[in-house]
Amino acid sequence: MRRFRMAFLLPLGAIALAATLSGSANAATTVNVTLWDKGANANMATDLGMNMSGHDMSKATMGVRATPAAVKAGEVTFEVTNNSSETIHEMIVVPVHDTKSPLPYNDAESRVNEDAAGHLGEVSELDPGKAGALRLHLKPGKYVLFCNIPGHFANGMWAELTVQ
Numbered sequence: 001m002r003r004f005r006m007a008f009l010l011p012l013g014a015i016a017l018a019a020t021l022s023g024s025a026n027a028a029t030t031v032n033v034t035l036w037d038k039g040a041n042a043n044m045a046t047d048l049g050m051n052m053s054g055h056d057m058s059k060a061t062m063g064v065r066a067t068p069a070a071v072k073a074g075e076v077t078f079e080v081t082n083n084s085s086e087t088i089h090e091m092i093v094v095p096v097h098d099t100k101s102p103l104p105y106n107d108a109e110s111r112v113n114e115d116a117a118g119h120l121g122e123v124s125e126l127d128p129g130k131a132g133a134l135r136l137h138l139k140p141g142k143y144v145l146f147c148n149i150p151g152h153f154a155n156g157m158w159a160e161l162t163v164q
């Protein structure tokens, strides 16, 4: 009798575990994104975009903070808040095809070339204090979240996201 019960219970346990795992895989994933700056009079760096020549991110006077920095593949919701008191910011999502190369950049406009970079979606031009959301279906890989108001990306306004 005892042997029978054990044999019967083990598969049930396995089914329960499988249900739990698939439940967590389907759970909504949210990335909280904060767009920040040190005020409209702060210095603007011109070389702090991802894989540009500058590397001292402590000089960035604006930025993108994304938590968590790594999420599971699938549906991902970005909840984006512009924490600036006076400057419009936005968040654009593109895939990173080469972790060592800069994004395609238009020097004359001081902006990333969004189409060439593979624009996946954005929360466009949030006024100071405003919030918006974006939902994307993301495959495993590296992505970058950045602001493409002229000059902002090169001033350090970007963050990486890993999708596993």
Ligand SMILES: [Cu+2]
Pocket: 062, 088, 089, 090, 147, 148, 149, 152, 157
């Ligand atoms: Cu910005």
